[in-house]
Structures are given as C-alpha cells and as structure tokens.
Amino acid sequence: MGFLTGEDRDFVRDLKEVGVLEIYSENDLKNITRNGGAASFCGDGDIDVRNYHERTITGRPHSQSLFGGPLIYSPLYRGYKESFAIDSLENMREGMGAKETQRVFLYPHYPCGMATKYNHSIREVVLMAAGVHIRFISEFGFLPGKVHSFFHVKRFNRGEKEEQNTYIFNVKKYLPLIGNRIISLNQIKCLRRAA
Numbered sequence: 001m002g003f004l005t006g007e008d009r010d011f012v013r014d015l016k017e018v019g020v021l022e023i024y025s026e027n028d029l030k031n032i033t034r035n036g037g038a039a040s041f042c043g044d045g046d047i048d049v050r051n052y053h054e055r056t057i058t059g060r061p062h063s064q065s066l067f068g069g070p071l072i073y074s075p076l077y078r079g080y081k082e083s084f085a086i087d088s089l090e091n092m093r094e095g096m097g098a099k100e101t102q103r104v105f106l107y108p109h110y111p112c113g114m115a116t117k118y119n120h121s122i123r124e125v126v127l128m129a130a131g132v133h134i135r136f137i138s139e140f141g142f143l144p145g146k147v148h149s150f151f152h153v154k155r156f157n158r159g160e161k162e163e164q165n166t167y168i169f170n171v172k173k174y175l176p177l178i179g180n181r182i183i184s185l186n187q188i189k190c191l192r193r194a195a
C-alpha cells in the first residue's frame, strides 16, 4: 500500500495539533481491558497494527480482521454493504460473548487499499471512522466508555524512513471541527452524493 502525500501529512499534523490525534505511551492503556476486548482491524498484512494492539493494549488480542477494517461499518463507505455490516457485528458480539469481554477497539488506517479502491481521501476516512465510533455507541448499544478509537498511519518521516504510527482518535474533539477547517460541509455533501 502507498504512503501519505504531503497534503495528507499536513492533515495528520493538523489533527495532532488540535488534539484529535493523541500520542500515547505503551503503558497508558495497558491492561485497560479484561479478557482482551475485540479489535477491528483491516485485513491488510502490511501494517503492524495488530502487533501494536498486542503490545500496548492486551496480550490477548481477540480481533476481527476484515478488509477495510472499521470502515465496513460506515454507511458512507463506498464499499458498504448493510447485510455484511450487520452480520459482522453479530459475529463480533458472539465472539465477545464467548470471551466474556466488553471493550471494542477500532483501528481505521491510512493509506488503506480498500479506501483507495473506493477513492476515499484521508479526510473521508477520518470522518467515517468518527461516524463508526458513534454508531457503535448510539446504534449498536455499546457503552461509551467501552469503545476506543485509534488511527493508524504509515508514512515516511523526514529521514525518508518508513514509520508506522498509531494514535488515539479523540472523537469528542473531532466532532466540533466538522464544518470547520478539518472537514468542510461541502466535502461531506460530496461524500454523501458519491456513496
């Protein structure tokens, strides 16, 4: 999969500056979950997010690895299929029941081959990720404190070395910025039309 463009990098930097993407240390969230939770990752094997999850969150990384990751739960995702989303959710719920665990960890990432296939920009991916976070709480009925969103980014750093970064995605801080400089309302309208 590719890497971030200069514009994408500026967007990530912007999100970090306003606290939407938060850096956290490997010990901040360790042991936050009992019995491992359930993580949603993209099936993309070229990203290290599963290892990251295992390293920083839980030594028992129960996961649902589907191409597109959490985006498959967003009706704005151009590859969205309602029946697939519902079945996948049911599968996650059953797995969580079997493992007696209650927390959900959502790991959208960019660049994502599936997002690229459907022509989604990084701004759209972040917007959809926020929507999925909210959907898990408001529609799927998970407790707000039990849904954790992250954002995984693969990029070249200044020394032209590949870096993979995972941030906490602070959805509460992101929402007031919609319609502002982070994502214009016009972009959301375009997204809806194309979806």
Ligand SMILES: [Zn+2]
Residues within 6 Å of the ligand: 042, 043, 044, 067, 068, 069, 109, 111, 112, 113, 114, 115
């Ligand atoms: Zn992907």
